[in-house]
Amino acid sequence: MAVAAALWVVALCVVKFVAASDQDKREAPEVTHQGIQGCVSALHAAVCYLRAGDVPQASDIRAxxxxxxxxxxxxREIEQIIPYVGGDGGxxxxxxxxxxxVTGRAIRDGEPYILSSSAETEAKQRAELKSDLGYTAAEVxxxxxxxxxAMAVPIRGKGGLHVLGVIYLDSSGRNVFDDESVTGMILAICDSIDGFVTQRYQE
Known part of the structure; x- marks a missing residue:
């Protein structure tokens, strides 16, 4: 049953990627990012499915x-180009x-980055963001x-010389992205999104 469930998730992602690619080929990249939104929606669905049984806050995962x-x-800057999938959608x-x-760290290092805060209060967690991740008080x-x-995965695109963007996920749950099976699934899907970005924007 576990294998069948995993195959179902992968099949869902493939269908979304193909549909997004077909639609975006007919539209200018600067006009729409619906293809990327479709890819991120598939990623979000997969992560929520994998975490639904053991993380109470899985329903509030955003991507x-x-x-x-x-x-x-x-x-010097990054720009959020699609609304959040999950949450309020803004x-x-x-x-x-x-x-x-975490997005800046992933881009600067060129490697995925996972944040798992063990802070007991919101105030302590926000203090961590300032001390560990470079936020100012106003930004926090x-x-x-x-x-x-939270988890951030850099997308390099064709050639891989520079990071083009980053997939970002977060949740109010604890250790949501630490499980190896979840991390592996996220990285595999992000690799497919990397291929989509190359095809859509660089070819």
Missing amino acids: TFHRVVPPLETA GAGRRFSINTG RALTPGRYS
């Missing part, structure tokens, strides 16, 4: 995509410094409170 604002060689259009947060106040787990 989105941030692009690195050009020029890539001297990038957020598109916001810009952040590339020097802060603007963040959605109570997000104790």
